[in-house]
Amino acid sequence: MSFLSRPLDSLSPEPLRRRLALWWRRQSPARQDRLATLGPLVSVLLFLAAIISAFWYLRNEEIDREMESVKRDTEIAQLALRSRLIDNQEQLVRLAREVVTRQVDSQEFVSQAQALAAERPEISEISWVTGQMACRARVSNVGQNATNACQITAETGSLPRAGRSGPPEQAFNAARQRRQPVYSPPLINSQGAPVFQIQVPLMDRNGFAGVLVGEYTIEALLRYHVPSEVATRHVISVMDGDEHSLSSTVTQMPGQVARRAAIVHYVPLAPALNGLVLRGQGWRAGLTFVDNILFWMVVALAGLTVWMLLGTWRHMRRRTQIQNALTLETNFRRAMENSMLTGMRAMDMETRITYVNPAFCAMTGFSESDLIGRTPPYPFWPNDRREENARLLQQELQGRSPSGGVEVRIARKDGSTFDARVYVSPLVDHRGKQTGWMTSMTNITEAKRVRDQLSASHERFTTVLEGLDAAVSVLGVQPPELLFANRSYRMWFGADPAGHAVLAGGQLGGSTPPRGLDEDLDAVDDYSGLPAEALTETGSDPREVYVESLDMWFDVRSRYLAWTDGRLAQMLIATDITTRRRAEALAAQQAEKAQVTSRLMTMGEMASSVAHELNQPLTAIANYCNGMLSRVRGDNIDKESLMAALEKTAKQADRAGQIIHRIRAFVKRSEPQRQPANAAAIVEDAVELAGIELRRRNVAIHTYVAQRLPQMQVDPILIEQVIMNLLKNAAEAIDNAALPASRRHIELRVVPKHSAELGGQIEFSVTDMGPGLPDEVIARMYEAFFSTKADGLGIGLGLCRSIVESHQGRIKAENLYNGPLVVGCRFAFTIPVEIPRQELAAGARTESNSTL
Template structure:
């Protein structure tokens, strides 16, 4: 600096500013250190005392819980509601749930354990008078008590809590729980206390008998202890902080010294760069002003600033182009403005006055404006306070957007939305859109709201009952509130906000379900009728089947009578005759049992059965039919097939109907060529039953109608046999079809699925 240039007072102030700042900073830091030291010491002690009181209450409450447990055992024992098994169950549960409880026992008045879990848990303290005497005293005088701290081998410092058994029928005794102090502290001291304090239990002599963690605390650390009662006997609970205030002060001192050094360096650096930075700042301000002006002129939103009196003080290029007046004609203009329409001056004036009054709604104002050529347009106006460099409120800045096209599009969108809702509400189905993750109802039509009694269409709602469906495609859903069934068709889509949603179309199928149920009941009745009709048709044949074993029984019994009367009684011949009588009687019984089970009316019941058992049950019923019509039976069953889980009577009816139809289909076949083949096997994880005949076959035009109800090719048939068979097979999730039999005739095939467990076992 030249020597003849006078130093201004501003420059002198800049030179003195670093020294003054450093002095003030050191004074404030010194005062802050003293204040923080006192405040930290007081707040740390208060916080330690609060945490210690809370911890003492928590530990006392935990011990009280164990005492209550012993009291409950005592009351149950007094009422004879506690057996030895019940005691061990309760003791095992207590020891497992509370790790601090290492043993639970029932002691007599001499301190011997009657019941104990673990076994012999009171034996280690029998030779400790200080520990065993409170237990004996509790058993004799009938009052709860605790023991002083004793060292239990393998566990460490413990106390015992005793509660009298209160029994009038039994000898005196007390329930005892041994509590490990180390486990009590480690389990019941939360992490937020354990990480700040060392919690320990101090005996009456001042010795630490148990701590949360066995580690040293720093010297000079804050510490406090309070009485720990219960359990008593002079025990105290002590909390020692892991941190000291000195470490905080040292760190703070280092921080202060570093801050002072940085402040001094910054002061010198700032002083040297002050003039250059000021010049650069002026140039940057000029560049920023030019850039800001260019940005404002490039905006499509109109900008207009007014002072506190409502006079226009600034407009940008977009505003001038929007209203059609040049900047020189708009500056310093006051209300009414030239761009206000004549029929909307009052509305524009009200908004103008509201802005001057400080009303700036978040949504802005919608106003009609007029261009210089007379064309009207709509704008959305937003206003904000205009603040100068000194923080003074000097006026208002308004931004305007031309919303004419947006308004037209919005009206069109509104009309389209109304048309969409009209179509949606006119559908004969319940339509809903729900969020895939939250189940929130986003959109629904009027039938949906009426069906599920939605109170209000606005706001988030739970889209019951469809939101629990997770699979695309939908299915049948039952609404437990309206007691209605719905067929739901579902697919995923993307909502307007980008979230994945379910689009559900629901149709009320309650009546259809009821009709299906009625049809099922009618089908069951038809199945019963079909079985009775089949038994009626085979009555004469079955009578012949029964006559054979009955005649044999009569013959064998007559022979036995003759042998007895003649006096010649060979034992072997008599035993053989009686054995044959029993065999024929069992044969007749099997025929009667099969008839009874076949015609019995009952609900479908799935049991384990095999194809061999089903065929073996049906074939005896048809033996007379085979002989009557001269039909040869060819049995091609595959042995050791997997077991089915099915209704055996229903499947027996299928085999019976198909075999009986096969016999009747060969009425016009020469007697020597009449053959019925029953074949079983396994294909592609399915069990296959095939019944083939050598009849005239089935015409192609009859194949499509063969399984329809009441369609028959017989002169006296009902047309329900094959329909019932297909219903039974489909009930078992199987399939029944017919195909030509190689060599002539037809063969009916039944496929039944296997469950995975049985298929794997096979």
């Protein structure tokens, strides 16, 4: 019994009163005043809330009843319309069955449809449509006969019609596919009234034979079949899929905007289910002053009570303003001290700790109770540094502490240590009297670690730059001051910025700013105004510079950068390439000797042909001289005959001299010299020399040189050597293959070309009708000392490729095919030139052919 009686005793008035009294005494005076003021106010507000809640509950009950009424009337209207639509559908299905089974004609259909439409005013018309969407008969409540009604329907478009895709056509197609009655979406008939159709399919032995179309007027459907008691209580409307009202039981006045109902209920128009929806609307009754006078009296009394309580509250608020201001100020100062990441410590004049903030405790690991009241040596002093820390403390108390603070070592409670920077300043009260000392402490362990890492990184970076074989220098743009130079730069140029200027192109502070920035720098006076960001993002192409004082070549790469102090500077990296340049010069000399040797070998191979070619003019000269000598001895020659014979002799001698001159010019060793040259002249000289070998091998040559070709900047002898080598190789391929006379010819073409990658160029191509080249020969024919000839040295095509590429050209070889058979080979090389576009479009159409 005692166990059960204790909870009952705790709920008795006396213990509850004691507990409330105990709770009240625990509250502060300010809180007691606030509760005493707020108690009556809360009571009045609770009473007012109860009255308002009661009125709100009654109002909601009334709204719920109205919503139930709207929902019930809407469903009654739905049920009435559903019954009517199902009955009409059955009648139309019966009529459709009779049309199919009895084979009725149009007149019988019209009579039955008129009887059905007269009994059902919501049906505006009944139509018979064939499977080809043709109107066979139509009955309308307007009173039109079948023929005229079909004509009017075809004009207005209320029945399905081929070539359209409106609601009638959609319903027609659905009825044909489903073979059951289908309701169409809403549409507007010829009288401008909203209607919808039911289309019943006609299915005979042959399949789909058409539809019976019954058209409902939505306005008549609502007027005749919505119960009158429902229409008098609420507004029933038919809505389409876009929530537009098609018809309603209440007609809206013209120009008047319908007021939106507060209570709305939607149900689908069954069994149509064609997007039409029935909407029932209801309105809540408005409140009147007479009906709610009790409510306003309660509100007025409650307002008066609240006003009186607010007056008392204002009096109590003025009383607590000073207390709140003091509390806020104290809390703000303490919050500011507690939120600081810097450790704060206060000492009195005897160096006794009187205050520490949470940041100081977090740094050292000691609690506030462990530190308050402690005197030196403090517990956060390391054991091995107590004497040093005591000396620093005395120095700080004497005012000899540096302004930048003192770096000390601090020990945590767990025994670990960290580096800290300590600042000490006098603590002065509001009367200007010093009461102690204030110390702030920051943890600099991470900053010191980063500083050490930066120093080590700088040392490694300097070691790498000093060990480079390339000269690295950085020169400020304005003023031109050498900011950095590594060991290689100092070894070659010393500490003089002039060496940087020589490598940069002769100007202190760097060469001309990169292209593309000129228009941005027009309004800048000197380098001090250069846009550093654009310059530092722009690199420069490497270039080779010769330093005459050192007799050395350097590969120089430069770029602009922002120096550590923010000013614009230029960095140069110069690599010694003297050895490479000398090797390239030696290789060029060897290539020149190889070219001359190749020409001599070519003329050596053509020696017999040249001798035969020279034999003809020399024999003619001997014959002319012997003939003239015989006729002079016989005194049987006149002056005119003698002069004609001497002219022929001189002509033959000139011919022999030209052959010797061309051969001598071809094999003469000279320095490569590029000069403006004409492609036609080079081809003419090459064909003249190669013709000797071609005639000996009985090979014909056809040449085509396009007109108005631009001049080339080349060495004519070298280009002539390439053409002769290609012609000689083609003639040897034809002769060694023992081809018939129809295939013993070579074609030499010179035409202009242009490509987006290489620009303007002139193409020289040599095409023969020989056996072609195997794939493995094409892959290796430019290799040194590779040859398919038994006595070949394998340097001809390699020299040709070197000559062409030294002129920035390209050479290639390819076989010519007739289906799978190889019918020839084509060698082509290009020389870049500046070709106007109009000359590319208007090439010459004439071709000079010479058969030797």
